[in-house]
Amino acid sequence: MSDQPYILYGGGITRAIGVQMMLKELALDYELKTIDIRKDEHRKSEFLAINPAGYLPALVTPEGETLHETAAIMLWLADKHAPGVLAPAPDEADRGRFLSWFFFFTSDIQPPMKRIFYPERYVTENDGTDAVFELACNQARERWTVLEGYLSENGPLHLGERFTVADMQIAFWACYGMRYLSEIFENFPAITACYERASAQPRSGPLLKAFQQTVRERSSRPWLPK
Ligand SMILES: N[C@@H](CCC(=O)N[C@@H](CS)C(=O)NCC(=O)O)C(=O)O
Structure with a gap:
Protein backbone atom coordinates (compact mmCIF):
# COMPACT_ATOMS: atom_id res chain seq x y z
CA MET A 1 0.00 0.00 0.00
CA ALA A 82 -11.39 -3.95 8.79
CA PRO A 83 -13.30 -6.66 6.91
CA GLY A 84 -16.07 -8.16 9.00
CA VAL A 85 -15.56 -5.68 11.86
CA LEU A 86 -17.40 -2.41 11.20
CA ALA A 87 -19.76 -4.10 8.71
CA PRO A 88 -20.80 -7.75 8.70
CA ALA A 89 -18.88 -9.74 6.07
CA PRO A 90 -20.83 -10.92 2.99
CA ASP A 91 -21.18 -14.45 4.37
CA GLU A 92 -22.33 -13.43 7.85
CA ALA A 93 -25.95 -13.92 8.91
CA ASP A 94 -26.30 -10.23 9.81
CA ARG A 95 -25.15 -8.91 6.41
CA GLY A 96 -28.64 -8.73 4.90
CA ARG A 97 -30.18 -6.95 7.88
CA PHE A 98 -27.21 -4.59 7.97
CA LEU A 99 -27.57 -3.70 4.28
CA SER A 100 -31.34 -3.25 4.58
CA TRP A 101 -31.05 -0.62 7.30
CA PHE A 102 -27.96 0.99 5.82
CA PHE A 103 -29.73 1.47 2.49
CA PHE A 104 -33.04 2.38 4.12
CA PHE A 105 -31.16 5.26 5.63
CA THR A 106 -29.50 6.44 2.44
CA SER A 107 -32.45 5.85 0.11
CA ASP A 108 -35.35 6.74 2.34
CA ILE A 109 -34.31 9.08 5.14
CA GLN A 110 -31.73 11.17 3.30
CA PRO A 111 -33.89 12.41 0.38
CA PRO A 112 -36.45 14.26 2.55
CA MET A 113 -33.58 15.49 4.73
CA LYS A 114 -31.98 17.04 1.67
CA ARG A 115 -35.29 18.71 0.75
CA ILE A 116 -35.37 20.24 4.24
CA PHE A 117 -32.00 21.87 3.60
CA TYR A 118 -32.71 23.02 0.04
CA PRO A 119 -36.51 23.50 -0.35
CA GLU A 120 -35.98 26.16 -3.04
CA ARG A 121 -34.67 23.47 -5.41
CA TYR A 122 -38.00 21.68 -5.44
CA VAL A 123 -40.27 24.50 -6.55
CA THR A 124 -40.80 26.33 -9.77
CA GLU A 125 -42.32 29.35 -8.04
CA ASN A 126 -40.54 31.12 -5.19
CA ASP A 127 -43.58 31.11 -2.95
CA GLY A 128 -43.74 27.31 -2.66
CA THR A 129 -40.63 26.84 -0.52
CA ASP A 130 -42.38 26.96 2.87
CA ALA A 131 -44.75 24.18 1.83
CA VAL A 132 -41.90 22.02 0.49
CA PHE A 133 -39.96 22.59 3.71
CA GLU A 134 -42.91 21.63 5.89
CA LEU A 135 -43.77 18.57 3.83
CA ALA A 136 -40.13 17.43 3.83
CA CYS A 137 -39.98 17.79 7.63
CA ASN A 138 -43.12 15.66 7.96
CA GLN A 139 -41.81 13.03 5.55
CA ALA A 140 -38.41 12.89 7.24
CA ARG A 141 -40.03 12.69 10.68
CA GLU A 142 -42.22 9.80 9.52
CA ARG A 143 -39.19 7.91 8.13
CA TRP A 144 -37.13 8.52 11.29
CA THR A 145 -40.09 7.10 13.21
CA VAL A 146 -39.75 3.82 11.28
CA LEU A 147 -36.10 3.63 12.35
CA GLU A 148 -37.04 4.53 15.93
CA GLY A 149 -39.51 1.63 16.00
CA TYR A 150 -36.90 -0.82 14.75
CA LEU A 151 -34.21 0.37 17.19
CA SER A 152 -36.54 0.32 20.16
CA GLU A 153 -37.12 -3.41 19.52
CA ASN A 154 -33.60 -4.35 18.40
CA GLY A 155 -31.24 -1.70 19.82
CA PRO A 156 -29.43 -0.01 21.29
CA LEU A 157 -27.37 -0.33 18.09
CA HIS A 158 -28.97 -1.40 14.85
CA LEU A 159 -27.50 -4.91 15.30
CA GLY A 160 -28.13 -4.98 19.06
CA GLU A 161 -24.76 -4.71 20.80
CA ARG A 162 -22.66 -4.76 17.63
CA PHE A 163 -21.32 -1.36 16.50
CA THR A 164 -21.18 -0.87 12.73
CA VAL A 165 -20.86 1.83 10.11
CA ALA A 166 -24.68 2.00 10.01
CA ASP A 167 -24.73 3.27 13.60
CA MET A 168 -22.18 5.93 12.70
CA GLN A 169 -24.44 7.01 9.86
CA ILE A 170 -27.52 7.17 12.11
CA ALA A 171 -25.57 9.07 14.78
CA PHE A 172 -24.11 11.84 12.65
CA TRP A 173 -27.38 12.32 10.77
CA ALA A 174 -29.22 12.64 14.08
CA CYS A 175 -26.90 15.60 14.84
CA TYR A 176 -27.20 16.97 11.34
CA GLY A 177 -30.98 16.82 11.49
CA MET A 178 -31.02 18.63 14.78
CA ARG A 179 -30.97 21.90 12.87
CA TYR A 180 -34.57 21.48 11.84
CA LEU A 181 -35.96 18.36 13.49
CA SER A 182 -35.34 18.98 17.17
CA GLU A 183 -37.34 15.91 18.07
CA ILE A 184 -34.73 13.50 16.78
CA PHE A 185 -33.06 13.89 20.16
CA GLU A 186 -36.06 15.08 22.13
CA ASN A 187 -38.61 12.45 21.17
CA PHE A 188 -36.72 9.49 19.74
CA PRO A 189 -35.10 7.72 22.72
CA ALA A 190 -33.92 4.68 20.75
CA ILE A 191 -32.15 6.84 18.16
CA THR A 192 -30.68 8.91 21.00
CA ALA A 193 -29.41 5.70 22.65
CA CYS A 194 -27.77 4.70 19.36
CA TYR A 195 -26.16 8.17 19.15
CA GLU A 196 -24.91 7.83 22.72
CA ARG A 197 -23.26 4.47 22.00
CA ALA A 198 -21.62 5.91 18.89
CA SER A 199 -20.42 8.98 20.77
CA ALA A 200 -18.82 6.72 23.41
CA GLN A 201 -16.51 5.08 20.83
CA PRO A 202 -12.97 5.98 21.89
CA ARG A 203 -11.65 6.82 18.43
CA SER A 204 -14.50 8.42 16.49
CA GLY A 205 -16.76 9.44 19.41
CA PRO A 206 -14.98 12.74 20.23
CA LEU A 207 -15.37 13.85 16.61
CA LEU A 208 -19.08 13.03 16.69
CA LYS A 209 -19.59 14.95 19.92
CA ALA A 210 -17.71 17.96 18.52
CA PHE A 211 -19.90 17.80 15.41
CA GLN A 212 -23.04 17.80 17.56
CA GLN A 213 -21.71 20.83 19.40
CA THR A 214 -20.95 22.67 16.14
CA VAL A 215 -24.44 22.01 14.76
CA ARG A 216 -25.94 23.24 18.03
CA GLU A 217 -23.87 26.43 18.01
CA ARG A 218 -24.52 27.22 14.35
CA SER A 219 -28.25 26.86 14.76
CA SER A 220 -30.06 29.76 16.31
CA ARG A 221 -33.08 27.68 17.12
CA PRO A 222 -33.94 28.07 20.80
CA TRP A 223 -35.44 24.59 21.23
CA LEU A 224 -32.21 22.69 20.56
CA PRO A 225 -31.38 20.23 23.35
CA LYS A 226 -28.53 21.31 25.67
N1 LIG B 1 -25.74 11.51 -2.17
C1 LIG B 1 -24.63 12.33 -1.76
C2 LIG B 1 -25.14 13.71 -1.46
C3 LIG B 1 -24.05 14.62 -0.99
C4 LIG B 1 -24.55 15.98 -0.56
O1 LIG B 1 -25.69 16.38 -0.82
N2 LIG B 1 -23.67 16.70 0.15
C5 LIG B 1 -24.01 18.04 0.58
C6 LIG B 1 -23.22 18.38 1.83
S1 LIG B 1 -23.81 17.45 3.21
C7 LIG B 1 -23.63 19.02 -0.47
O2 LIG B 1 -22.60 18.88 -1.12
N3 LIG B 1 -24.48 20.04 -0.64
C8 LIG B 1 -24.27 21.08 -1.57
C9 LIG B 1 -25.37 21.16 -2.58
O3 LIG B 1 -26.30 20.33 -2.58
O4 LIG B 1 -25.30 22.08 -3.40
C10 LIG B 1 -23.93 11.72 -0.54
O5 LIG B 1 -24.63 11.15 0.31
O6 LIG B 1 -22.71 11.81 -0.42
Missing part, protein backbone atom coordinates in the same frame (compact mmCIF):
# COMPACT_ATOMS: atom_id res chain seq x y z
CA SER A 2 1.11 3.56 -0.75
CA ASP A 3 2.39 5.80 2.08
CA GLN A 4 0.21 8.69 0.90
CA PRO A 5 -2.55 9.73 3.29
CA TYR A 6 -6.19 9.81 2.26
CA ILE A 7 -7.40 13.24 1.18
CA LEU A 8 -10.90 14.12 2.32
CA TYR A 9 -12.75 17.03 0.76
CA GLY A 10 -15.33 18.13 3.31
CA GLY A 11 -15.52 20.28 6.41
CA GLY A 12 -18.24 22.49 7.85
CA ILE A 13 -21.62 21.00 8.67
CA THR A 14 -21.62 18.39 5.94
CA ARG A 15 -21.94 14.65 5.76
CA ALA A 16 -18.19 14.44 5.21
CA ILE A 17 -18.19 14.00 8.99
CA GLY A 18 -19.28 10.37 8.46
CA VAL A 19 -16.20 9.66 6.35
CA GLN A 20 -14.00 11.51 8.82
CA MET A 21 -15.39 9.39 11.67
CA MET A 22 -14.58 6.25 9.68
CA LEU A 23 -11.01 7.42 9.03
CA LYS A 24 -10.62 8.05 12.77
CA GLU A 25 -12.25 4.77 13.73
CA LEU A 26 -9.84 2.91 11.45
CA ALA A 27 -6.88 5.02 12.61
CA LEU A 28 -6.01 5.98 9.02
CA ASP A 29 -3.90 9.01 8.10
CA TYR A 30 -5.80 11.68 6.23
CA GLU A 31 -5.64 15.28 5.21
CA LEU A 32 -8.84 17.33 5.38
CA LYS A 33 -9.36 19.91 2.64
CA THR A 34 -12.19 22.23 3.49
CA ILE A 35 -14.61 23.18 0.74
CA ASP A 36 -17.06 25.86 1.82
CA ILE A 37 -20.48 25.08 0.38
CA ARG A 38 -21.81 28.40 1.70
CA LYS A 39 -19.45 30.08 -0.75
CA ASP A 40 -20.41 27.63 -3.52
CA GLU A 41 -16.86 26.29 -3.65
CA HIS A 42 -18.30 22.86 -4.49
CA ARG A 43 -19.60 24.30 -7.78
CA LYS A 44 -16.23 25.69 -8.89
CA SER A 45 -14.35 23.99 -11.70
CA GLU A 46 -11.45 23.04 -9.39
CA PHE A 47 -13.73 20.95 -7.22
CA LEU A 48 -15.86 19.63 -10.10
CA ALA A 49 -12.63 18.25 -11.57
CA ILE A 50 -12.31 16.16 -8.39
CA ASN A 51 -15.96 15.21 -7.94
CA PRO A 52 -18.09 15.87 -11.05
CA ALA A 53 -21.19 15.14 -8.96
CA GLY A 54 -20.53 18.51 -7.29
CA TYR A 55 -21.17 17.37 -3.72
CA LEU A 56 -19.25 16.84 -0.54
CA PRO A 57 -17.62 14.63 0.48
CA ALA A 58 -15.06 13.26 -1.93
CA LEU A 59 -12.22 11.00 -0.85
CA VAL A 60 -8.97 10.55 -2.75
CA THR A 61 -7.37 7.23 -1.85
CA PRO A 62 -3.63 6.70 -1.37
CA GLU A 63 -3.69 4.97 -4.76
CA GLY A 64 -5.08 8.12 -6.38
CA GLU A 65 -8.67 7.01 -7.00
CA THR A 66 -11.46 9.48 -6.15
CA LEU A 67 -14.56 8.17 -4.41
CA HIS A 68 -17.83 9.92 -3.74
CA GLU A 69 -21.21 9.13 -2.06
CA THR A 70 -20.85 9.18 1.73
CA ALA A 71 -22.39 5.81 2.50
CA ALA A 72 -20.46 4.09 -0.28
CA ILE A 73 -17.18 5.55 0.98
CA MET A 74 -17.93 4.59 4.59
CA LEU A 75 -18.77 1.00 3.65
CA TRP A 76 -15.80 0.76 1.28
CA LEU A 77 -13.42 1.89 4.06
CA ALA A 78 -14.93 -0.62 6.47
CA ASP A 79 -14.64 -3.52 4.01
CA LYS A 80 -11.15 -2.56 2.94
CA HIS A 81 -9.49 -1.82 6.27
Whole structure:
Protein backbone atom coordinates (compact mmCIF):
# COMPACT_ATOMS: atom_id res chain seq x y z
CA MET A 1 0.00 0.00 0.00
CA SER A 2 1.11 3.56 -0.75
CA ASP A 3 2.39 5.80 2.08
CA GLN A 4 0.21 8.69 0.90
CA PRO A 5 -2.55 9.73 3.29
CA TYR A 6 -6.19 9.81 2.26
CA ILE A 7 -7.40 13.24 1.18
CA LEU A 8 -10.90 14.12 2.32
CA TYR A 9 -12.75 17.03 0.76
CA GLY A 10 -15.33 18.13 3.31
CA GLY A 11 -15.52 20.28 6.41
CA GLY A 12 -18.24 22.49 7.85
CA ILE A 13 -21.62 21.00 8.67
CA THR A 14 -21.62 18.39 5.94
CA ARG A 15 -21.94 14.65 5.76
CA ALA A 16 -18.19 14.44 5.21
CA ILE A 17 -18.19 14.00 8.99
CA GLY A 18 -19.28 10.37 8.46
CA VAL A 19 -16.20 9.66 6.35
CA GLN A 20 -14.00 11.51 8.82
CA MET A 21 -15.39 9.39 11.67
CA MET A 22 -14.58 6.25 9.68
CA LEU A 23 -11.01 7.42 9.03
CA LYS A 24 -10.62 8.05 12.77
CA GLU A 25 -12.25 4.77 13.73
CA LEU A 26 -9.84 2.91 11.45
CA ALA A 27 -6.88 5.02 12.61
CA LEU A 28 -6.01 5.98 9.02
CA ASP A 29 -3.90 9.01 8.10
CA TYR A 30 -5.80 11.68 6.23
CA GLU A 31 -5.64 15.28 5.21
CA LEU A 32 -8.84 17.33 5.38
CA LYS A 33 -9.36 19.91 2.64
CA THR A 34 -12.19 22.23 3.49
CA ILE A 35 -14.61 23.18 0.74
CA ASP A 36 -17.06 25.86 1.82
CA ILE A 37 -20.48 25.08 0.38
CA ARG A 38 -21.81 28.40 1.70
CA LYS A 39 -19.45 30.08 -0.75
CA ASP A 40 -20.41 27.63 -3.52
CA GLU A 41 -16.86 26.29 -3.65
CA HIS A 42 -18.30 22.86 -4.49
CA ARG A 43 -19.60 24.30 -7.78
CA LYS A 44 -16.23 25.69 -8.89
CA SER A 45 -14.35 23.99 -11.70
CA GLU A 46 -11.45 23.04 -9.39
CA PHE A 47 -13.73 20.95 -7.22
CA LEU A 48 -15.86 19.63 -10.10
CA ALA A 49 -12.63 18.25 -11.57
CA ILE A 50 -12.31 16.16 -8.39
CA ASN A 51 -15.96 15.21 -7.94
CA PRO A 52 -18.09 15.87 -11.05
CA ALA A 53 -21.19 15.14 -8.96
CA GLY A 54 -20.53 18.51 -7.29
CA TYR A 55 -21.17 17.37 -3.72
CA LEU A 56 -19.25 16.84 -0.54
CA PRO A 57 -17.62 14.63 0.48
CA ALA A 58 -15.06 13.26 -1.93
CA LEU A 59 -12.22 11.00 -0.85
CA VAL A 60 -8.97 10.55 -2.75
CA THR A 61 -7.37 7.23 -1.85
CA PRO A 62 -3.63 6.70 -1.37
CA GLU A 63 -3.69 4.97 -4.76
CA GLY A 64 -5.08 8.12 -6.38
CA GLU A 65 -8.67 7.01 -7.00
CA THR A 66 -11.46 9.48 -6.15
CA LEU A 67 -14.56 8.17 -4.41
CA HIS A 68 -17.83 9.92 -3.74
CA GLU A 69 -21.21 9.13 -2.06
CA THR A 70 -20.85 9.18 1.73
CA ALA A 71 -22.39 5.81 2.50
CA ALA A 72 -20.46 4.09 -0.28
CA ILE A 73 -17.18 5.55 0.98
CA MET A 74 -17.93 4.59 4.59
CA LEU A 75 -18.77 1.00 3.65
CA TRP A 76 -15.80 0.76 1.28
CA LEU A 77 -13.42 1.89 4.06
CA ALA A 78 -14.93 -0.62 6.47
CA ASP A 79 -14.64 -3.52 4.01
CA LYS A 80 -11.15 -2.56 2.94
CA HIS A 81 -9.49 -1.82 6.27
CA ALA A 82 -11.39 -3.95 8.79
CA PRO A 83 -13.30 -6.66 6.91
CA GLY A 84 -16.07 -8.16 9.00
CA VAL A 85 -15.56 -5.68 11.86
CA LEU A 86 -17.40 -2.41 11.20
CA ALA A 87 -19.76 -4.10 8.71
CA PRO A 88 -20.80 -7.75 8.70
CA ALA A 89 -18.88 -9.74 6.07
CA PRO A 90 -20.83 -10.92 2.99
CA ASP A 91 -21.18 -14.45 4.37
CA GLU A 92 -22.33 -13.43 7.85
CA ALA A 93 -25.95 -13.92 8.91
CA ASP A 94 -26.30 -10.23 9.81
CA ARG A 95 -25.15 -8.91 6.41
CA GLY A 96 -28.64 -8.73 4.90
CA ARG A 97 -30.18 -6.95 7.88
CA PHE A 98 -27.21 -4.59 7.97
CA LEU A 99 -27.57 -3.70 4.28
CA SER A 100 -31.34 -3.25 4.58
CA TRP A 101 -31.05 -0.62 7.30
CA PHE A 102 -27.96 0.99 5.82
CA PHE A 103 -29.73 1.47 2.49
CA PHE A 104 -33.04 2.38 4.12
CA PHE A 105 -31.16 5.26 5.63
CA THR A 106 -29.50 6.44 2.44
CA SER A 107 -32.45 5.85 0.11
CA ASP A 108 -35.35 6.74 2.34
CA ILE A 109 -34.31 9.08 5.14
CA GLN A 110 -31.73 11.17 3.30
CA PRO A 111 -33.89 12.41 0.38
CA PRO A 112 -36.45 14.26 2.55
CA MET A 113 -33.58 15.49 4.73
CA LYS A 114 -31.98 17.04 1.67
CA ARG A 115 -35.29 18.71 0.75
CA ILE A 116 -35.37 20.24 4.24
CA PHE A 117 -32.00 21.87 3.60
CA TYR A 118 -32.71 23.02 0.04
CA PRO A 119 -36.51 23.50 -0.35
CA GLU A 120 -35.98 26.16 -3.04
CA ARG A 121 -34.67 23.47 -5.41
CA TYR A 122 -38.00 21.68 -5.44
CA VAL A 123 -40.27 24.50 -6.55
CA THR A 124 -40.80 26.33 -9.77
CA GLU A 125 -42.32 29.35 -8.04
CA ASN A 126 -40.54 31.12 -5.19
CA ASP A 127 -43.58 31.11 -2.95
CA GLY A 128 -43.74 27.31 -2.66
CA THR A 129 -40.63 26.84 -0.52
CA ASP A 130 -42.38 26.96 2.87
CA ALA A 131 -44.75 24.18 1.83
CA VAL A 132 -41.90 22.02 0.49
CA PHE A 133 -39.96 22.59 3.71
CA GLU A 134 -42.91 21.63 5.89
CA LEU A 135 -43.77 18.57 3.83
CA ALA A 136 -40.13 17.43 3.83
CA CYS A 137 -39.98 17.79 7.63
CA ASN A 138 -43.12 15.66 7.96
CA GLN A 139 -41.81 13.03 5.55
CA ALA A 140 -38.41 12.89 7.24
CA ARG A 141 -40.03 12.69 10.68
CA GLU A 142 -42.22 9.80 9.52
CA ARG A 143 -39.19 7.91 8.13
CA TRP A 144 -37.13 8.52 11.29
CA THR A 145 -40.09 7.10 13.21
CA VAL A 146 -39.75 3.82 11.28
CA LEU A 147 -36.10 3.63 12.35
CA GLU A 148 -37.04 4.53 15.93
CA GLY A 149 -39.51 1.63 16.00
CA TYR A 150 -36.90 -0.82 14.75
CA LEU A 151 -34.21 0.37 17.19
CA SER A 152 -36.54 0.32 20.16
CA GLU A 153 -37.12 -3.41 19.52
CA ASN A 154 -33.60 -4.35 18.40
CA GLY A 155 -31.24 -1.70 19.82
CA PRO A 156 -29.43 -0.01 21.29
CA LEU A 157 -27.37 -0.33 18.09
CA HIS A 158 -28.97 -1.40 14.85
CA LEU A 159 -27.50 -4.91 15.30
CA GLY A 160 -28.13 -4.98 19.06
CA GLU A 161 -24.76 -4.71 20.80
CA ARG A 162 -22.66 -4.76 17.63
CA PHE A 163 -21.32 -1.36 16.50
CA THR A 164 -21.18 -0.87 12.73
CA VAL A 165 -20.86 1.83 10.11
CA ALA A 166 -24.68 2.00 10.01
CA ASP A 167 -24.73 3.27 13.60
CA MET A 168 -22.18 5.93 12.70
CA GLN A 169 -24.44 7.01 9.86
CA ILE A 170 -27.52 7.17 12.11
CA ALA A 171 -25.57 9.07 14.78
CA PHE A 172 -24.11 11.84 12.65
CA TRP A 173 -27.38 12.32 10.77
CA ALA A 174 -29.22 12.64 14.08
CA CYS A 175 -26.90 15.60 14.84
CA TYR A 176 -27.20 16.97 11.34
CA GLY A 177 -30.98 16.82 11.49
CA MET A 178 -31.02 18.63 14.78
CA ARG A 179 -30.97 21.90 12.87
CA TYR A 180 -34.57 21.48 11.84
CA LEU A 181 -35.96 18.36 13.49
CA SER A 182 -35.34 18.98 17.17
CA GLU A 183 -37.34 15.91 18.07
CA ILE A 184 -34.73 13.50 16.78
CA PHE A 185 -33.06 13.89 20.16
CA GLU A 186 -36.06 15.08 22.13
CA ASN A 187 -38.61 12.45 21.17
CA PHE A 188 -36.72 9.49 19.74
CA PRO A 189 -35.10 7.72 22.72
CA ALA A 190 -33.92 4.68 20.75
CA ILE A 191 -32.15 6.84 18.16
CA THR A 192 -30.68 8.91 21.00
CA ALA A 193 -29.41 5.70 22.65
CA CYS A 194 -27.77 4.70 19.36
CA TYR A 195 -26.16 8.17 19.15
CA GLU A 196 -24.91 7.83 22.72
CA ARG A 197 -23.26 4.47 22.00
CA ALA A 198 -21.62 5.91 18.89
CA SER A 199 -20.42 8.98 20.77
CA ALA A 200 -18.82 6.72 23.41
CA GLN A 201 -16.51 5.08 20.83
CA PRO A 202 -12.97 5.98 21.89
CA ARG A 203 -11.65 6.82 18.43
CA SER A 204 -14.50 8.42 16.49
CA GLY A 205 -16.76 9.44 19.41
CA PRO A 206 -14.98 12.74 20.23
CA LEU A 207 -15.37 13.85 16.61
CA LEU A 208 -19.08 13.03 16.69
CA LYS A 209 -19.59 14.95 19.92
CA ALA A 210 -17.71 17.96 18.52
CA PHE A 211 -19.90 17.80 15.41
CA GLN A 212 -23.04 17.80 17.56
CA GLN A 213 -21.71 20.83 19.40
CA THR A 214 -20.95 22.67 16.14
CA VAL A 215 -24.44 22.01 14.76
CA ARG A 216 -25.94 23.24 18.03
CA GLU A 217 -23.87 26.43 18.01
CA ARG A 218 -24.52 27.22 14.35
CA SER A 219 -28.25 26.86 14.76
CA SER A 220 -30.06 29.76 16.31
CA ARG A 221 -33.08 27.68 17.12
CA PRO A 222 -33.94 28.07 20.80
CA TRP A 223 -35.44 24.59 21.23
CA LEU A 224 -32.21 22.69 20.56
CA PRO A 225 -31.38 20.23 23.35
CA LYS A 226 -28.53 21.31 25.67
N1 LIG B 1 -25.74 11.51 -2.17
C1 LIG B 1 -24.63 12.33 -1.76
C2 LIG B 1 -25.14 13.71 -1.46
C3 LIG B 1 -24.05 14.62 -0.99
C4 LIG B 1 -24.55 15.98 -0.56
O1 LIG B 1 -25.69 16.38 -0.82
N2 LIG B 1 -23.67 16.70 0.15
C5 LIG B 1 -24.01 18.04 0.58
C6 LIG B 1 -23.22 18.38 1.83
S1 LIG B 1 -23.81 17.45 3.21
C7 LIG B 1 -23.63 19.02 -0.47
O2 LIG B 1 -22.60 18.88 -1.12
N3 LIG B 1 -24.48 20.04 -0.64
C8 LIG B 1 -24.27 21.08 -1.57
C9 LIG B 1 -25.37 21.16 -2.58
O3 LIG B 1 -26.30 20.33 -2.58
O4 LIG B 1 -25.30 22.08 -3.40
C10 LIG B 1 -23.93 11.72 -0.54
O5 LIG B 1 -24.63 11.15 0.31
O6 LIG B 1 -22.71 11.81 -0.42
